[in-house]
Amino acid sequence: MHPDKSVSERFFQALLFEVLAIAICAPLGAWLLGYPLAHIGWLTLMISLIAMSWNMIFNFLFDRTQRRMGFDRTVAARAVHAVLFEIGLLLAIVPLAAWWLGIGLWQAFVLDIGIALFFLPYTFFFNWTYDVLRARLIARKIRRARA
Numbered sequence: 564m565h566p567d568k569s570v571s572e573r574f575f576q577a578l579l580f581e582v583l584a585i586a587i588c589a590p591l592g593a594w595l596l597g598y599p600l601a602h603i604g605w606l607t608l609m610i611s612l613i614a615m616s617w618n619m620i621f622n623f624l625f626d627r628t629q630r631r632m633g634f635d636r637t638v639a640a641r642a643v644h645a646v647l648f649e650i651g652l653l654l655a656i657v658p659l660a661a662w663w664l665g666i667g668l669w670q671a672f673v674l675d676i677g678i679a680l681f682f683l684p685y686t687f688f689f690n691w692t693y694d695v696l697r698a699r700l701i702a703r704k705i706r707r708a709r710a
Contacts, residue, residue: 577618580689581611606663610656617655621648645686649679
């Protein structure tokens, strides 16, 4: 998998990730937490904007680290990627969730742990799938260019 991606591709990847996440999390969060869909929807959107920005920055840094250290995107590397991403996001959104929902930081932290438990496999599989599909698309373009 080639780590060089343009800014527009990074934006597309992050936007796709967040749109799918909102479509899953807003209704599920409203149902599980007992808040109106609009209230949870706005929180989900705010978290999504933070996460999208963090996604672009973090993936840029991860790709740069990969180039410098020369490691492959193995299952272990992808697991480390997902865990580090979620830790950074956790530090950013716990205060926001506490304020928006009118709950304490500890409650927001526990809530965010539950969210992170969803997003760990989601992040892992989304990025893996994206990379595999990207590699296939690039290979197809190369084959067509050679033909």
